[in-house]
Amino acid sequence: MSTPIKTLCPYCGVGCGLEVIPTDNSQSSSPAPPLPCSPASYKVRGDRSHPSSQGMVCVKGATVVEAIDRDRLLYPMWRESLDQEFQRISWEEAFQKIVDRIRLVQGAIGRDGICVYGSGQFLTEDYYTAQKLVKGCLGTNNFDANSRLCMSSAVSGYVQSLGSDGPPCCYDDLELTDCAFIVGSNAAECHPIAFNRFRKHHKRNPNVKLIVVDPRRTETAEAADLHLPIRPGTDIDLFNGMAYLLKQWGADQPKFIDRHTSSFAEFEEVIQHYSPQVTADRCGITVEQLEQAARMWAESDQVLSLWSMGMNQSSEGTAKVRSLINLHLLTGQIGKPGAGPFSLTGQPNAMGGREAGGLSHLLPGYRFVKSDWHRVEVERAWKLPAGSISPDPGRTVWDMITGLETGDVGLVWIAATNPIVSLPDLERSKAALRRSPFTVYQEAYYPTETAAYAHLLLPACQWSEKTGTMTNSERRVTLCPAFRPAPGEAKPDWEIFAEVGRRLGFTEQFAFQSAAEVHAEFVQLTRDRVCDMTGISHDRLQRSGPLQYPLAEGQSNGTPRLYTDLRFPTPDGRARFGAYYSRGLAEPPDEDFPYVLTTGRLYGHWHTQTRTGRIEKIRQMYPNPFIEIHPRDAAQLEVNEGEWVEIRSRRGMARFPAKVTRAIAPGTLFVPMHWGELWADQAEANALTHPTACPDSKQPELKACAVQIIPIRQESQSDQALSEVVTEALLQLAEN
Structure with a gap:
């Protein structure tokens, strides 16, 4: 049997290692035929050497090769209007249409009439090249990604409370904690391998507790020692009510608060209004349940909180994240093994996108478009004139929809995502995209729902057909090598973005010959940042396996946990309490919609x-x-x-x-x-x-x-x- 190819599962943010084993009839080294390498050419198993997943794999990872050849988009396709049929065209024609349209929009509307919507399924190299093209060379920050629908509240919460993005915990903490507090996450189904690691620890140690906060009694809640079925939208009430009790019982840590945090007085004023009965009534639970949750937290030496979409996908998303982090700051539960606030990312490379600046207000290396110095640093690295990067945050994906409605957007370029299913207010979203004068859709599969709204289809390589890196929820970077030829004329996403950049005249900026060169340039923009990856390269990953950042050039090992010295990347080195009263749901039930x-x-x-x-x-x-x-x-x-x-x-x-x-x-x-x-x-x-x-x-x-x-x-x-x-x-x- 052939040597296994080590790679990463391309589904959720757990980032499980896989071994793909070519069978004897594999065509992986042959020239690319129209539809190469059937799924029968490969077997997939968990990679026991991968430190995140330790050989475990769920049904999605185990069956991933079964879909790689089904319903693939093979060639560029074009139509003038949505009521016409697609016709095959050449890549030369496709690139010319994109370049012509970009120049037309720049002249008629301005640079902010151009929008690109990407995906947490991108490799980091795809993300980075797109940022360089859109935010640097085209001068608009109108690049957003489906992580906006997924993890942007976690980003905002971490930045505002701790001073920087980046989960401070690691998966080893799942096996070291005394108490796991899971809120807004059905981890048993949505992050099963990470949950399995905790569950084994939980079963082995009767003193370890699991609290699950969710309106549904999910599979995760079934495993809990305490399930709190709170009303939707009352997360902040719960956290403030728990803080009230922790403070009343003397479970707070005054020395930690005094030395390592700020804004505690404002937070203390808020929680005084969250007595047990008030909190229980708002949340729809009993006082006894509230007290039990607070008691479990208070009596644990290491508390690990985990959350996902149930917290983030909210009109109070940032406030919810910060209110949960408040509990860690109140009790000193951060910067040590088995403890801390741990966001579980939804997509395989949502973290890589955050590191590369893949949201409309970000720049590579955990930088912000609003910062004068951050823009200067990136412009210099990209060898662009001063002022090339706009100081204004770009359009979020919903702003792109409203921009189509008003006629202020003349080009929408969608890649590796399916917004005609995933966007909110879907009928309005569909109507807006029907109005788009020019939509490019870059995708591996056809048909998808979004393809029906496109003028130009670009066939993209997917997992297994292009080389690059992904970062999982615990900041661990894994190399995903290409091990099979691309079908038809599919190209890697980063190559498509780079070719458009060259055709627009930015030949020096896009002189990359490989994904390894893209990665090598990208990591230089992480130097001395919280996400420092200057010690990581494709070659090193190939030799050593996955690596965890921060990992600076010259360092031998990565960093499992952030803030172990209790110094935070804020101006005064202190973490910040956030004081929030809950506003509840943006659209509460009423008589008509109960x-x-x-x-x-x-x-x-x-x-x-x-x-x-x-x-x-x-x-x-x-x-x-x-x-x-x-x-x-x-x-x-x-x-x-x-x-x-x-x-x-x-x-x-x-x-x-x-x-x-x-x-x-x-x-x-x-x-x-x-x-x-x-x-x-x-x-x-x-x-x-x-x-x-x-x-x-x-x-x-x-x-x-x-x-x-x-x-x-x-x-x-x-x-x-x-x-x-x-x-x-x-x-x-x-x-x-």
Whole structure:
């Protein structure tokens, strides 16, 4: 059998190591045929030498090769308008169309009429090259990524509380903690391998406690010593109420607070208003449950908190993150093994994107576009004239949508993501993209829902076909080598961005010959930053395996934990308390829309099914979408298990079969977010959600919106089909 190829799973932010083993009939060294290397050419197993996953792998990682050749986009495709069919064109023609359009928009609208929307599925080299092109050479900060929908509140919370982005913890802490406090994360399904590491530790040590905060009784909550099913939107109330008790019981650490933090007095004033009864009433839990959670925290020597979308995807996302970090600062639970605030990133390289500056307010190396000195540093590194980088934060992805509505955006370039399923207020998003005068869509698969809104399709290489790095949730960088030829004429994303840059005249800036050269340039912009990676290179990763940053040039080992000296990268070296009262949901339930809908992920699926929807084993695991309804609500509605219901919000509607379960709290509903129109009819969760976002992180509140339920009682399937035909006919008559 061939030597295993060590790589990284391209799904969630856990960043599990994989070994891919070519079988005897593998064509991995042959020239690229139109559809090379069937999945039967490879076997996949967990890499036992990878320090993050230790040989474990979930169903997504185990089946990843089964989708790499299915429904691939093979050639550049073009059409003048959305009502035409795509026609194959050459790369030469495709590049010329992009360059011509960029120049046209620059002249007619200005540089801010150009927008690029990327993805946490990018390699770091893809991310970095795009930043150099868009923010440096084109002079607009209008590069955003789907991490805006995923992790931007964590970024904002870390920066405001601790002085810099970057999770301060590591996965070893999962096996050292006395108490894991998981909030807004169904880690057992969404980050299963990281959760498995903690769960083994939890089972071996009866003194170790697990607290899970979630409106749903998820698989994660099933494993908890204490489950707090709080009302959606009451996270800040809970944290402030716990802080009230910790302070009252003398579980705070006055010496730590005095020496290593600031703004404590303002925080102390806020928590005085969160007595146990007030907190319990707001959260919808009992005083005994609140006290039990606070007692578990107080009696633990090492407390590790973990969170994900349930915290971040909120109009109070940054405030929630900071309020959780407050508990760590109050009790000194940071900068030591087994303790600290640990954001679980959602995507495989969301961390790499943050390091490379892949959001519209960031620059590489954890820098900010608003900082005069940060812009100067990057301009010098990129050999660009002073003032090339705009001082104004660029458009977030939602700002791109509104810019299309107003005509202020003349070019949208989407890459490695599927916003026609993942964006909030989906009907409005679709209408805006239909108005786009020129949309480029750079993707590995075809069809996807977003492809229907594109003028130019660019075939991109995916995992296994291009070389580069990814950074996981514990700041560990892994090299992902290309081990098979690309299908058709697909190109790596970084090469596409670089070629456009050269054709626009920036030949010196894009003289890269390999991804290793891109990486070598990028890490120089991390020097002396919290994310210092000057000691990491493709060659070193190839020899040593994954490495954790900070790792400066000349250092032999990476850094498992940040802030162990209790000095923080703020002007005074102190971490900052944040004082917040909860405002609650941006769209609370009312008489017309009496339920709160929350959304989430399932164990086997990944985002919008672009890859997992093409894997038969996973499709059999989850053949259909569904909606979870508490038995009390189902009884009031006279809805039984499996019966269809229509869900309506102020923005749209969807239909699902009911799953009646006590795993969801009364008054709250849950639907998975994976199904777009390619995979099911009228089952788009984001047809219902709203775009109201956190004012600091600009992350939309995808986790909660107000809805109503209408049982579908007597319509047969044929009746439904007839109704849809009649509706379509009436719409056509109205248009005529």
